[in-house]
Amino acid sequence: MKRIVVLGAGYAGMRMVKRLAAAKVDAQIVLVNKNPYHYQSTELHEVAAGTKEPADITFDVAQVFAKKKNVRVVIDEVTKVDQDAKKVELKNSDSLSYDYLVNALGFESETFGIKGARENGWPLIDVDTALAARKHLEDTLKRYKTSHDANDLRIVVCGAGFTSIEYLGELVYRLPDLAKEYGFPLDQVKIDCIEASPKILPMFNQNLADWGVKFLEGKGVTFHVSTPITEVKPDAVMSNDTAFPAGTIIWTTGVQGSHIIADSGYDQKRNRVVVEDDLRVKGQPDQFLVGDVSAVPNPDNGRLYPTTAQISIAQADCAADNLVALINGGTTKKFVFKSLGTVCSLGPKTGIASIDMMGHWNLKGWLAAVAKKMIADRSALELADIRTMLESD
Template sequence: MTTIAILGGGYAGLRAARKLAHAKVGARIILINRNPYHYQSTQLHQLAAGTKEPADVCFSIREAAPAGVDVVVDEVERVDRNARRVLLKSHQPIDYDYLLNALGFESETFGIEGAEENSLPLVDVDTAMAARRHLEETLARYRASGDELDLHIVVCGAGFTSIEYLGELVHRLPRLAKEHGFPMEKVRIDCIEAADKILPMFEPGLAAWATDYLSKRGVHFHTSTPITAIRPGQVVSNGTAFPANTIIWTTGVKGSSVIPASGYDSKRNRVVVQDDLSVEGDHREFLIGDVSAVPDPSSGRLYPTTAQISVAQADCAAANVAALLAGRPTRKFSFKSVGTVCSLGPYAGVAQIDYLGHWKLKGLIVGAVKKVVNDRSVLELAGLRTVLGNN
C-alpha cells in the first residue's frame, strides 16, 4: 500500500494529515511527532509569562488525528531521501512513497557569543515553562537577596513573540509583585532590537500605538542596538551592557536541524521549494511550514513563517499529494494574508485585518479578535470538543 509520511504535528503537519484523511486518498497516512501533543506555538509567550497553562494551549495528537491516520510519537533523526526512509530515535525506520516534511522551528542564535548558554528561548512548551519558572523564582528571590538585578528583565529581539510576551509580562507583573512582595518601582524591563523599527509589519500608526502602550507600562525599547554577546546576567551591545538576572531570547528562529542532517540544500535550515511546494528533483517530497522557504511571486521575497501561511501550505501540499495519487497535475501555491493580529496582553493589541475591507484596530477589541483567531485554529486542527475544553 502507498505510504504518505508526515513529519511534525504542528499547524502544517496536523492540518495536512486531516486534509489527506478527508480526501480518502487510499493510502496509509503516518503522522510522526516528537510529542504526544500538539501545542499552539502562537501562544508560547503566554505560557512563558504565566498567563496560560500548558493544558490551555495543548491537545492530544492522537485524539485530534482523524480516523485513517496512524500516529507515531518519536523524534525524527534524519531522512534518508534516496531510500525514501525516515530514521527515528526509538522506533524502526519508516519507509514512505510520499513525504510531507513539516518539522517546525528551533531557536536561532546567529552565532552570538553566550546566547545559548545565558538566555532563555521560547520555542516549545518545555522552554516556555523553563522561562516562566526562572522568571517567577528570580522575582521571588528579591525579598531575600535584595539584589535589584533580580527585578531586571531583558527581552532580546522585538519581533512578534517578543512584543506579545512583553504585553503578557506587564499585565502579570503587578500580581506577581503582590504575591512575592517586591516593589514594582524597582522593576526594569529592557527590549533590545537590532533593527530601527518595532513591528515593521504594521503601518506606522499602529506600531507607534503598541510601542507607546508598552512604554507607558515600563518597557524601555532600544532600537538600532545589535546584541554582540550575552554573558551571565548581562546583555552586551558593543560597549553598552544591560544587566538583568532574567534574559529572554526571542530574536528569531530557524528550521529544524533535521534539514541539514538529511542533506537538504538550505539556509537557516529552510529549503527553497518549487512553486507547488515540492523539493527540486523530487516531485513526491513536499516541505511546508517553518522548514520551507517560499518565494512570493509578486515581490520575489520569501514569505514570513507564520501559522497562517503554514496552514495554507498544508492545504496546497495535501491537495498536490492527492492529485499525484490520482494522476492529476499539481497546482501552484498561492497565498493572500487575511491580516495580522498582535496582542499586548489579554485586553489590548493592534491588528490589520484584510477581510471585507482593510481594518486597522487597536485597544480592547483586539483581545477579542485574537481569541477568535486562536479558537478558529484549534477548531480547524482538532475539532469543536477541544475548543470547548480549552474555554
C-alpha cells in the same frame, strides 16, 4: 497501498493530515511527532509569562485522529531523513519508509552565532522552553525578597519582533500579580527590549506601531533600537561596550527551521528550503516541505514569505491537494497565498491589528485582542476538530 509520512504535528502537519484523511485518499497516512500533544505555538508567550497554562494550548494528537482508520500516529523523535533510501530515521523505533514525505518539522531558536545566547538566554520554542523561561523568571523575582539584588528585578527581552512584543504584553500584564505573590517592589522592576534594526513592528503602519510601542512604554518597557546584541553573559546582554544587566534574559530574536533539515542534507539556508511553486522539493518529486521549514518566494516582490501559522496552514491545504492529485494521477497546482492580516496582542486585553477581510481594518485596543482570540480559538477548533472527539463511534 502508498504510504504518506507526515513529520511534525504543528499547524502545518496537523492540517495536512486532517485534509488528507478527509480526502479519503487510497493511502496509509503516518503522522510522526515527538510529543503526544500538539501545542498552539502562537500562544507560547502566554505560557512563558504565566497568563496561560500548558493545558490551555495543547491537545492530544492521537485522540484527534482516533476515528480515522487510515491515519496512524507515531510518537517519536525524527533524527534524520534518508532521502535516497526514502526512509525516516527515528530515535526510539525502527526507521519508517515512505512513498511520499511531508516534512513539517517547524522552527527552532536562532542565535545568529552570538556568543552566550544559547547558554544564557531563555528561548520560547515549545512548551518545555516556555515553562523553563517562566520558572526562571518567577524564581528570580521571588529571590529579590531575600537577595535585595537589583539584578533580580531586571528583565531583558532580546529582539523586538512579533514574539518579543507579544511576550512583553503578557509580562507587563502579569507582573502586578507576581509582585503581590512574591513581595517585590513593582516600581523597581526594569524591562529593556533590545533590537538591532531601527524600527519596531515594521509590519504595521506607523500609527499602529507607535500605539503599540507607547502602550508598552507606558507599562515600563524601555526600547533600545539600532542596538545590535554582541554577546549574552549570564547576568547581562552586551551591545558592544554597553551592558544591559539582567537576572532574566528572554531570547526571542528570531527562528530558523528544524536542524533535521541540515542534518538530512537538504539544500538549505537557516534550515529552510526554497521549495518549488507547488511546494515540492526540487529534485525530490515525492517530497513536500510545508510550514517553517519551507521558504516560499512571494511572486509579487520576490521576497520570502515570513514564517507564520497562517501561511503554514495555507501551505498544508495546497500540499494536501497536490499530494492527492499525484496519487490519483493528476497535476499539481501553484501555492497562492492571500494574507488575512496581522494581529499582535499586547497582553490578554489589548493589541493592534491590520486585517484584510471584507475590506481593510486597522484596529487597536480591545477589538484587536478579540480578533486574536477568535483566530486562536478557530485554529484550535479546526485542528483538533472537537466534533471528532465528541462523536460516539
